[in-house]
Structures are given as C-alpha cells and as structure tokens.
Amino acid sequence: MTEILVQAVVEGKDPSMGRVVEHPAWPVIKDAVEEIRPWQAKDGSIDFAADGAPSKFVAELAVDRVVSAIEQLAPLLPHDAEYHHALVKDLRRWAEGGFQVPDFLDSLLAFQPAAHREHGLQHLVVFPMYTQNGNPDRNLEAVVLRMVWPDWLAELERTRYDNPLFCGITFEDFTSGYDTNSAVLFPETIAVREAPERFTWGGIFCDREAARFRRVTGAAVDILGLDLPDDIRDMVADQDRCQQAFVLWDMVHDRTHSHGDLPFDPFMIKQRQPFWMYGLEELRCDLTAFKEAVKLEADGFSQGRDVQYAVLFDRMFRFPVTGERVRNYDGLGGQLLFAYLHKHDVVRWTDNKLHIDWDRAPQVTNQLCAEIEKLYRDGIDRPKLVHWFAGYELVSRYLAPHPGSRWAKGPDALDLTQPPRKLVDDVLPDEFPLSMFYEALSKKLKDVIASTKGITADSAERVAA
Known part of the structure; x- marks a missing residue:
C-alpha cells in the first residue's frame, strides 16, 4: 500500500483528486462487505456451524477482496495512510483468528479525521x-464520506464554539447499515477489545439530516396549512442552505453537552435516569x-436564522412523531417545545391551520432555554432524586x-426506601403520551417519515425532481 502511494507521488500525480466511489475498487468493497454481513452474529463474530454460514475459506476470500480493494483505494487518501495500514492488519488478524468477536481498536486509534478538518476531504x-x-x-x-468544513464554520469553531472533536460530514456511498435512519459516525459504536481512554472525533451526516428535514418539514407545512415567510420557504427548498444550518446546529449542540451549569455527567454515561x-x-x-x-443572525x-427554523421545525414536526413511544426522549423534547410555544401563544392551531408568531418565536424559545438552564443550575445543590422530580415538574x-x-x-406514591435507579422502573414506557394534535399529525406524516430511511441529498433531489 505504501509503495503504491510513493509511486503516485513520484509520477507527479495528485493522489487526493479522484473520487473514491468512482474507482472500480469501491464496488468490490461494497459487494464483499455485503457478502460478509449476513454471516455475522450480533457481536460481529462468524459461527461457521450456523445454518447458512460459509466455510472459513470462503469468508477469508471475502476479507481478502476487502483488503485488496482498500490497498487500491489508499493512494486517493494519503491523509488516512496510517489508518488504512492498521485497518488491513485488523482485517487480516480477524480472519486469521477464526472470525471471533472482532477487535479493531488499533485501526480505530489510527483513524483521526478531526486532525484533518479540510472541506471536501474524503475518507x-x-x-x-x-x-x-x-x-x-x-x-x-x-462508508465513503466527505468532510464539511467551510471557512466560515472553521472560523466560528476557532473563535466562538471550540469543538476540536466535531466532524461535519456528508455521504458519498455506504453499505446496508447506513441504508437506515442513522445519521452519525461515532467511535463508541465500533467493536474493540477495550474502550479507548478518550474518543478523539465524532461525525454527523448533515446531508442526511438536511434531506430528512426538508422532506418532513415540506409535508408538515402542507398538512398544517402553515404560511412560511419567503426566506424560510426558500431555505426549506435549498439542500445546501439546510446542510449549512445543520452542520452549525450540530457543532454547537455537541459542545453544549460539556458546557454550562451541569449537575451531572452531561453524556449520562453508565447512568440510569428517567x-x-x-x-x-x-x-x-x-x-x-x-x-x-439568534446572536449569530x-x-x-x-x-x-436558518438554524433557528431548522431547530423549531425539526423539533416540532419530526421529533414527536418519529420512532416508537417507548422512552422516546427526543420525541418528548419536541412535544415540550411545541406545548411551551402553544401555551405562550407563539403557535396557534385554529381553523385546522397552524399559525406561528414569527416575531415572538425567538424570544419565547429562549425563555424555555432559560427555564431548563435554571433547572440545571439549581440541580447542582439538589440530591439526584429531588432533581429528577424537579425535571418531572418542569415537563408536566x-x-x-x-x-x-x-x-x-x-x-x-413511590417506595423511597429504594435507590433512585430502582425507581426508574416505576416510569411508564410512554410517561407523557402524544396530545390529540400530535396523534392526528402522526397518522398523516408516518409514511413521509418512513420514506426518509436511507435518504441522502441525491435521493432527496431525485424525488423533488
């Protein structure tokens, strides 16, 4: 692999110019991976005694095809040379070890996309x-992806929203695991023998988020008879504008988990909470x-301005009616935002049409943010269970x-002799059911939401055309 890269440089070729997905080695990887996936158990291993399993020799041949294709593609991606070298070793070790539970820690540690945040860079x-x-x-x-890191975003990260681990990314192509609702690439999802001391990157696919947002918002606006201002209507129709909004939203959202008055581990790792x-x-x-x-506008x-309405519409229209109702915490947040704005007369459902007070929306949305921030600040001085009840009171x-x-x-009504984590068992799967408004909206949007599975910017544009 290294020899191929060196040869390309000696011959005066720019190894980063070609698109990976246009190289004949890319479909070889896709086909081989799709062949391997059905053989794997939940933990990633292959049980050769299971029904439908291949021989070990056949599985080794499939991995060999993946390795060979990676080595052919590596010259296009010199910034990932160390990762691809480690990846080939991990793949070969997995095969040589009899396809037991995979351990790709070495290649995970070698993959450092946040160290090369260059707009348009492929991985x-x-x-x-x-x-x-x-x-x-x-x-x-x-998965083949590209980095989203325009100059304006890089400057905001450098001067206002420091987030050295964040990677805005877009899809080029992917295998079946991403032909789903997944819009993230996170290191903690990867099979390794032990978790690294710290993760050094996290990627969010802003193109999928934007395409999904546009399709669901467009349908919701039509269903609800919402009259959009011209600039917001133009934004919803523009994939590039929406991607810019989502990559900025994601960058600020991601850093907020570790900023502010925090009464608990913001990522709630290994914690059991309502x-x-x-x-x-x-x-x-x-x-x-x-x-x-609001400040940036x-x-x-x-x-x-685009971020404001991306947050409002995605939270109010898509989140509450997406997924199952069992412990649907994102859905709950969307319900809470809508109810708060409704109770403060920013949104009104009258004559079967939704009306939004566009002038008051920023001020009242920020009021809800302030209520949650106060809950957190006060929570620093509260016992855990008291804080949970305070959160419940705010929502209810x-x-x-x-x-x-x-x-x-x-x-x-609770047995307070039990530890707090045991009282979580008394929480109903759907503790805050959908309102009648959302029950009706869910029925009308469910097919649209289902249609966004595996969506990309290209597929969204094809449907629009």
Whole structure:
C-alpha cells in the first residue's frame, strides 16, 4: 500500500483528486462487505456451524477482496495512510483468528479525521460497528464520506464554539447499515477489545439530516396549512442552505453537552435516569444552539436564522412523531417545545391551520432555554432524586402525564426506601403520551417519515425532481 502511494507521488500525480466511489475498487468493497454481513452474529463474530454460514475459506476470500480493494483505494487518501495500514492488519488478524468477536481498536486509534478538518476531504471508513438509529448489530460496514468544513464554520469553531472533536460530514456511498435512519459516525459504536481512554472525533451526516428535514418539514407545512415567510420557504427548498444550518446546529449542540451549569455527567454515561432527563438534556443543547443562532443572525451570519427554523421545525414536526413511544426522549423534547410555544401563544392551531408568531418565536424559545438552564443550575445543590422530580415538574407543567403514572402522583406514591435507579422502573414506557394534535399529525406524516430511511441529498433531489 505504501509503495503504491510513493509511486503516485513520484509520477507527479495528485493522489487526493479522484473520487473514491468512482474507482472500480469501491464496488468490490461494497459487494464483499455485503457478502460478509449476513454471516455475522450480533457481536460481529462468524459461527461457521450456523445454518447458512460459509466455510472459513470462503469468508477469508471475502476479507481478502476487502483488503485488496482498500490497498487500491489508499493512494486517493494519503491523509488516512496510517489508518488504512492498521485497518488491513485488523482485517487480516480477524480472519486469521477464526472470525471471533472482532477487535479493531488499533485501526480505530489510527483513524483521526478531526486532525484533518479540510472541506471536501474524503475518507474511506471500514469497521465492524452498529449504526445508531440503524442496525443494532456489530456488522462490518463500509462508508465513503466527505468532510464539511467551510471557512466560515472553521472560523466560528476557532473563535466562538471550540469543538476540536466535531466532524461535519456528508455521504458519498455506504453499505446496508447506513441504508437506515442513522445519521452519525461515532467511535463508541465500533467493536474493540477495550474502550479507548478518550474518543478523539465524532461525525454527523448533515446531508442526511438536511434531506430528512426538508422532506418532513415540506409535508408538515402542507398538512398544517402553515404560511412560511419567503426566506424560510426558500431555505426549506435549498439542500445546501439546510446542510449549512445543520452542520452549525450540530457543532454547537455537541459542545453544549460539556458546557454550562451541569449537575451531572452531561453524556449520562453508565447512568440510569428517567428518560425525561435525557430529553431535557438533548433539548437544552438544541435550545442553546437556537439561542446562539439568534446572536449569530444579529452579527450578520445568514446561517443563524436558518438554524433557528431548522431547530423549531425539526423539533416540532419530526421529533414527536418519529420512532416508537417507548422512552422516546427526543420525541418528548419536541412535544415540550411545541406545548411551551402553544401555551405562550407563539403557535396557534385554529381553523385546522397552524399559525406561528414569527416575531415572538425567538424570544419565547429562549425563555424555555432559560427555564431548563435554571433547572440545571439549581440541580447542582439538589440530591439526584429531588432533581429528577424537579425535571418531572418542569415537563408536566406543559405536558400532561399518563393518567396511570405513579411519578405524577408525587413522592408519596413511590417506595423511597429504594435507590433512585430502582425507581426508574416505576416510569411508564410512554410517561407523557402524544396530545390529540400530535396523534392526528402522526397518522398523516408516518409514511413521509418512513420514506426518509436511507435518504441522502441525491435521493432527496431525485424525488423533488
């Protein structure tokens, strides 16, 4: 592999110019990976005694094809030379070890995309992994992506929103694990023998987020009869504008998890908490992005206004009616935002049409952000269980709990001799059911939301055309 790269440089070729997905080696990787995936168990291993399993020799041949194709593609990606070298070794070791539970820690540590945040830079990524909101099993996956790092975003990260691990990315092509609702590439999803001391990057596919947002928002606007201002209607119709909005939203959201008055581990790692606490944390991060977007608009950044309405529409239209109702904390956050704006007369559902007070929307949305920030600040001085009840009180001030909820009846309805984590068992799977408004909207949007599975910018444009 190294010899091929050196030869390309000696011959005066720019090895980073060609598109990976246009190289004949890319479909070889895709086909071989798709052949391997059905053989794998949930943990990524291959049980050769299972029904339908291949011989070990056949599996080795498939891995050999992946390795050979990676070596052919490596000259296009000199910035990933160390990763691809380690990746080939991990693949070969997996095969030589009899395809036991895969361990790709060495190649994971060698992959450092955040160290090369250059707009348009390609990466070829191959790992055994699960895809969040996609495939729960650690199958082998391959994805080609590009970095999204325009100058304006790089400057904002350098001067206002330091986030050295964040990678905005877009899809070029992918295997089946990403033909799903997954819009992230996170290192913690990869099969390794032990978790690294710290992760050094995290990627979010802004093209999928933007395409999904445009399709669902467009349908919701039509269903609800919402009259959009011209500039927001233009934004929803423009994939590039929406991608810029989402990459900025994601960058600010991501850093907010570790900024502010935090009464607990913001990522809630290895913690068991009621799902409304997760919902409040995700909403806090989104509303912080909204608040910053208001400031950015005032400072002349056009992306600031787009972020505000991306947050409002995605949170109000898509989040509450997406996915199952079991502990749906993102859905809860969307319900809470809508209910808060409704109770403050920013949104009105009248004559079967939705009306939004565009002038008051920023101010009142920021009010909700301030209420959640106060909850967090006060939580620093509270015991865990008291903080959970305070969070419940905030949510139930605007959303009606399930009539059968024990938590809604207060502390006297719970066995407080148990540790807090045990009281989570008393939380209903759907503690805050959908309102009648959202029940009706869900029925009308469910097919549209289902159609966004595996969506990319290209597929969205083909449908629009």
